[in-house]
Amino acid sequence: MTAKKRPITAEDLNRIHYVQDPQISPDGRSVAFVKVSPDPLEKSYKRNIWLYAMAEGADSHPRWSPDGTQLAFVSARGDKPQVYLLPTAAPGGEARALTSMENGAHSPDWSPDGGRIAILAPMSREERNTEDANGEPQPEPADKLESKHQKERAAEVELKRWDPRPMWRIPYRQGTAYVDERYDQI
Incomplete structure (x- = not known):
């Protein structure tokens, strides 16, 4: 329009x-x-x-800390984009790299208290095919998800708490899981 x-x-x-x-x-x-x-x-x-x-390459995804003293952002200063942190309380400071992920990092998000930053980082095939604590391969196909796991995931989503952990399944309203060749790690 x-x-x-x-x-x-x-x-x-x-x-x-x-x-x-x-x-x-x-x-x-x-x-x-x-x-x-x-x-x-x-x-x-x-x-x-x-x-x-x-x-230094392209900068993107700026995110202010809750207290406004720092700015997290993504910068492609090397081979892969990484998350950087710029102190803003004293002007003229230099940004420092927060991540050095093999496959890059993106989408920084501050915790409500400003003490931590969650990021998304693409996972390699080897990282995706690791085993969980019970020795079972992860991720499981959507049709093999147990009802118990679906209920636990739904309860976690309801809590809406800030919890940076690897996400192996992303449930939809229908209760199925998202499975394809690209996974991100929070």
């Missing part, structure tokens, strides 16, 4: 941010620039210098 065309207004101008004076570092790995943002209340513009590391 396309938006209906209309004339530009003064309020629209107050939403326009732009970049000024980009400068590439001597080693060519970073660029510094000025981000200009309108401040309608002060009837002026705010200017902040931003530094972008061009070789």
